Amino acid sequence: MTTNDSARLDDLIGRAERLADASGLSLSTVSRKLFNDGKGLARLKAGGQCTVKTLAAATERLDALEREMAPARAQAPKRTETMSASIDSGASRAATDPLTMTHLDRLEAEAIHIMREVAAEAANPVMLYSVGKDSSVMLHLALKAFYPSKPPFPLLHVDTTWKFREMIEFRDRIARERGLKMLVHINDEGVRMGVGPFTHGSALHTDIMKTQALKQALDAGKFDVAFGGARRDEEKSRAKERVLSFRAEGHRWDPKNQRPELWSIYNARISKGQTIRAFPLSNWTELDIWQYIHREKIEIPSLYFAAPRPVVERDGVLIMVDDERMPLGANEKPLKEMVRFRTLGCYPLTGGVRSTATTLPEIIKETLLTKTSERQGRVIDHDQAASMEKKKQEGYF
């Protein structure tokens, strides 16, 4: 190699270093682009040699690279360290920068990761679908996780026969429109016994028509994993719930056999008789759910939006008269009031709140400013002290 060549080599190294500095690319990246070898530049700097032909080729690539980087630098002279590496024209807005993950992006990716992992490991998974907003988000995430395939599992709705009529219509329409397999299970024995919230009380009704019905459906379908939409922020006792929650035979939650969950590694191996409840929304809060519904334009039942609805006030709770099965007291007369529902369930057990919020932003604003927690409208929670805890032990969630 001549002195001239050696000077050209020094020039190349200097230019490459300046480019790395200015662009935020690491020297090894630049080196890879020039020599197809991440350590090439370092070797040359340390006195290594290369052929004249290689030098010429690298110089040519460096010319191109400098041209490519120039306009990007001109547009964004003060790039931060994390932004700098994106070498496209820089015109994209922050939200679409592939390197920046918002909290919703991270929650979405985590939920999708969990769904894919569980679907890949489970023998016969199913997704519990309650028609509510959390189920709507979970279903949306499932559609995203497996796109363009359909989710590789059916949905399962446990119908207590006392759900709001609109919930059933919404459920059937969504399943039809999305081409999803929707399994519906009703506890026929409970129906034969005439179980209902008005005649048997909320606790017994929920136990027979929901908790027992769910167990029946999971046993009948021989499902080893059931996705649920529960979140850790819903209830103090859920703060320690795993993403994969292991149930012993009879669906009992078994606190001694819960497993540590490190990183994003999930141990979904089960022994005979064991089943798993998988909660991909574990780390979401109620606000996250609403924000995500807003961002992704996810359709939810109109019961969440305020509208004039026939209600009676009982023990301070506004109950909607959804069908003729609702027994009315002598002094009770349904009144049309502007109400909406913060959670959806059996209509006799779900209290409405007076509201004028008819759009999603208005609902979210109300949610943000609200002074009472989400579950307050649920009649079943007031039934027994620590009732959620007990229900979890029994297999309800």
Next chain:
Amino acid sequence: MARAATLEDVGSNAEDIVAHLDAHERKSMLRFITCGSVDDGKSTLIGRLLYDTKLLYDDQIATLEADSRRMGTQGEKIDFALLVDGLAAEREQGITIDVAYRFFSTERRKFIVADTPGHEQYTRNMATGASTADVAVILVDARQGILTQTRRHSFICQLVGIRRIVLAVNKMDLVGYARERFDAIEADYRRFAEGLGFESIVAIPISALEGDNITTRSTRMQWHNGSALLPYLETVKLDEAKADAPFRLPVQWVNRPNLDFRGFSGTIASGVIRPGDEIVVAPSGKRSRVKSIETMDGPLDAAATGKAVTLTLVDEIDISRGDLICGGASPAEQTDQFAAHVVWMAEDGMLPGRQYILKTDNTSVSGTVTDLKYKINVNTLERQPAKTLDLNEVGVCNFSLAKPVAFDPYKENHRTGSFILIDRLSNATVAAGMIDFSLRRAQNVHWQSLDVDKKVRATAKHQRQCVLWFTGLSGSGKSTIANLVEKRLADMGRHTYILDGDNVRHGLNKDLGFTDADRVENIRRVAETAKLMADAGLICLVSFISPFASERRMARELLEDGEFIEIHVATPLAVCEKRDVKGLYAKARRGEIKNFTGIDSDYEAPAAPEIRVDTTTRSAEDAAADIVRFLEEGGYLGL
């Protein structure tokens, strides 16, 4: 900063709300862990953060106030610890793994706090909570200063790779907000932590109980120049995706909705990917380019660390769950032996030599600890010799795996460098591991796609690989002819091998008897072995009665077109029985052997064999010559 306060300022104008929502949707997320025991005021701190960020609803605050009066330890004041210490029932549950996750958010960030109470299980719980944390808040009681437990917390943080530490010196109210006390503790800690290599240590004097330096700077500690705790957590830099980090996509799921689409789904562990980028797949070493990044919202121009994506490739290459798609210029290492730090999490101690299931982000493989090099005393950081690891102990071990996995050292990539160990019987997660380095240095030199295939191997032997499958009754002359064929081929310099009852029944299939199931399994194994021989480029001669057409068809289907040559040695039963070289027909006729082919078990003659040999009209020598001619004419030998 508290979210409700600012939203109240937002008018009822829908556009204002939408704008506000848009801003909220672009918040980042920080996950942190609080370390400290009950006495350090950890629960009070978390309760205070929840309270001050207005995460609590009125009904929850009313409950809290009532509980504080009834059970609290703070007199008339609110006892924030009650918010997170949980129900009595919860404590009685005896949950074995005790990590609680709490959530709050401010204008700038959403926070997830991993809260790990409990002294006994501390190491296991803390490692679990810390594994997903970006920052650790280590609490110190200002009256106590740096204690053994502070060192333990710091070591575990360093072990799981947390690089940013907040040293929260709590209970400053109890030391009169004295600057000297704080400065002494900070200096102590920095001296100790020097060896742990944290990227940043920020010390903040606080009083969780009084709310000093929590959400805003305390007027009672004007001498402190740094920020309060929450503002720090709101602004601390996240480990964002680095564009030049090597691309890694652990494949979780192969997405095949129809024959025209083949996508590979997973969460990007590091780096950036764009359509057109070259990739290399571990372990196959196959290369291709990214065709598209598919999502339900349309294809993406680019995707980076943390995003859950589905990639399609330009070429149809075989990729399955468990594979790692890497950037073309930076393939991951592969190894079946490595050294790793391990945190033992089960009541039953670790047993070197026992087989565990090792699970990474996307694959499971059988593995054993071959050597426990030493354990680390989490209190003194001393290395100690050990034969086993007990619950909550940390050690450095060598592992040996049943097959190689692709990985990066944990310090370079948490997602591709971590694993858990699963007990084979109970399926419990018994340990967490962090890979240090491969023990097979030679394999660090990057592998290339295996371009040496059977065609290359066969060509080197100047032949075309094939399986000559001799079928026929016992005593029909199969083995005699097969041996003659092999001898002739060997004379011609060809590479061959014979599989027959003698060399298979005594080794590979010595566990099999003569039940129907075993006979089928016998033939299956022979067929698979023959396939491997063909893959090695050999001419393989198989000599088995193989009476059932279905097993022979199975063997044919295992091989490629033209590789399976069925040879029916069609000696009539009467002739075989008359020869009865081994005296077996006589025994079968006397009923001493059951299920003997041709006597009381059927022989299904091939309908269309490639070659039919009639030993009543041709000698064995002639038959062998016919077969070799068939091979020559079929182009199996002339290369």
